Amino acid sequence: MGLLVDGKWQDKWYDTKETGGKFVRSASQFRNWVTPDGSAGPTGTAGFAAESGRYHLYVSYACPWAHRALIFRALKGLEDHISVSVVHPDMLGEGWEFRTDFDGASGDTLMGLRYMHEVYTSAQPDASTRVTVPVLWDKQTGTIVSNESSEIIRMFNSAFDGLTGNRDDYWPEPLRDEIEAINDRVYDTINNGVYKAGFATSQQAYDEAVRPLFDSLDWVEAMLSENRYLLGDRVTEADWRLFTTLIRFDKVYHTHFKCNFKRIVDYPNIWDYVRELYQRPGVAATVNFDHITRHYYYSHDTINPYRILPITPDLDLWAPHGRDRASLQSLPKS
Numbered sequence: 001m002g003l004l005v006d007g008k009w010q011d012k013w014y015d016t017k018e019t020g021g022k023f024v025r026s027a028s029q030f031r032n033w034v035t036p037d038g039s040a041g042p043t044g045t046a047g048f049a050a051e052s053g054r055y056h057l058y059v060s061y062a063c064p065w066a067h068r069a070l071i072f073r074a075l076k077g078l079e080d081h082i083s084v085s086v087v088h089p090d091m092l093g094e095g096w097e098f099r100t101d102f103d104g105a106s107g108d109t110l111m112g113l114r115y116m117h118e119v120y121t122s123a124q125p126d127a128s129t130r131v132t133v134p135v136l137w138d139k140q141t142g143t144i145v146s147n148e149s150s151e152i153i154r155m156f157n158s159a160f161d162g163l164t165g166n167r168d169d170y171w172p173e174p175l176r177d178e179i180e181a182i183n184d185r186v187y188d189t190i191n192n193g194v195y196k197a198g199f200a201t202s203q204q205a206y207d208e209a210v211r212p213l214f215d216s217l218d219w220v221e222a223m224l225s226e227n228r229y230l231l232g233d234r235v236t237e238a239d240w241r242l243f244t245t246l247i248r249f250d251k252v253y254h255t256h257f258k259c260n261f262k263r264i265v266d267y268p269n270i271w272d273y274v275r276e277l278y279q280r281p282g283v284a285a286t287v288n289f290d291h292i293t294r295h296y297y298y299s300h301d302t303i304n305p306y307r308i309l310p311i312t313p314d315l316d317l318w319a320p321h322g323r324d325r326a327s328l329q330s331l332p333k334s
């Protein structure tokens with residue numbers, strides 16, 4: 001675990017001393033956008049047109065943020081257009097590595113590098129940044145387009161539609177304000193909430209994260225008792241962003257991050273909803289519990305110094321989900 005300072009790797013754990021024991025996530029630095037014609041997106045520079053075979057995605061199967069990007073790549077039929085490298089689940093002194101001695105860890109299939117930090121310095125030799133996944137790489141200009149998952153999924157949602165003909169829209173115009181409002185709460189208290197609880201180094205920081213986390217899970221449970229999806233009858237980006245945290249919860253966050261007031265299987269509607277999303281075409285193949293459990297329990301030695309991988313519950317993710325029942329089919333909100 002570490003970061004790049006002026007292009008040099010430094011092995012350092014998150015510093016929580018200055019923030020009263022709180023984990024504060026840094027902002028992503030590469031913020032360009034792939035667009036249909038290469039015009040500039042909302043941030044960054046122009047020049048990244050949607051072309052088949054031009055882009056490469058670096059992911060970890062363990063990481064919930066990278067998982068979003070893999071799900072959108074599958075949902076939008078981009079597998080033949082955007083290639084992928086999968087890092088090794090252990091994130092140790094050199095950060096993410098391209099070792100291949102773990103089933104599913106592909107190595108760097110594009111450039112043959114050893115470490116993810118070398119991908120960053122290939123794009124910018126003097127980079128000062130945390131070295132995170134996912135990363136969307138442009139083979140043509142040899143640089144990083146984006147390392148911000150929330151923006152990568154929006155590019156995948158529509159930029160390549162002309163190439164693939166897949167026009168499924170998870171960010172529909174009329175629902176955007178509502179999606180943003182839900183995303184904000186889900187991000188702060190659930191997606192990042194589990195990390196804030198797990199990486200807290202003071203009782204107060206832990207308490208301040210764990211209570212809002214379970215309040216938000218109650219709020220989600222109530223919404224899903226009335227609607228099939230967060231926004232009503234239609235699956236949106238908000239559902240996929242929530243899903244990648246929920247699917248990791250009972251096997252990892254409940255134990256490793258001390259989010260153990262309840263499990264996801266204890267929320268009847270959320271648990272059915274998780275199985276429904278998991279069973280959608282292409283999604284199950286993006287979920288790799290061996291990488292997920294190995295990564296968290298093995299890499300975070302400040303939390304689990306003996307690196308013991310605990311037994312985790314078997315989840316019957318293919319059990320019928322019942323979410324298509326009539327009582328949940330409300331009218332679409334727009």
Ligand SMILES: N[C@@H](CCC(=O)N[C@@H](CS)C(=O)NCC(=O)O)C(=O)O
Nearest residue numbers: 063064065130131132133147148149
């Ligand atoms: N804002 C980023 C966050 C990505 C992120 O934090 N990924 C984690 C893995 S789950 C990572 O690579 N962490 C390495 C580090 O922080 O040094 C995004 O959503 O794309």
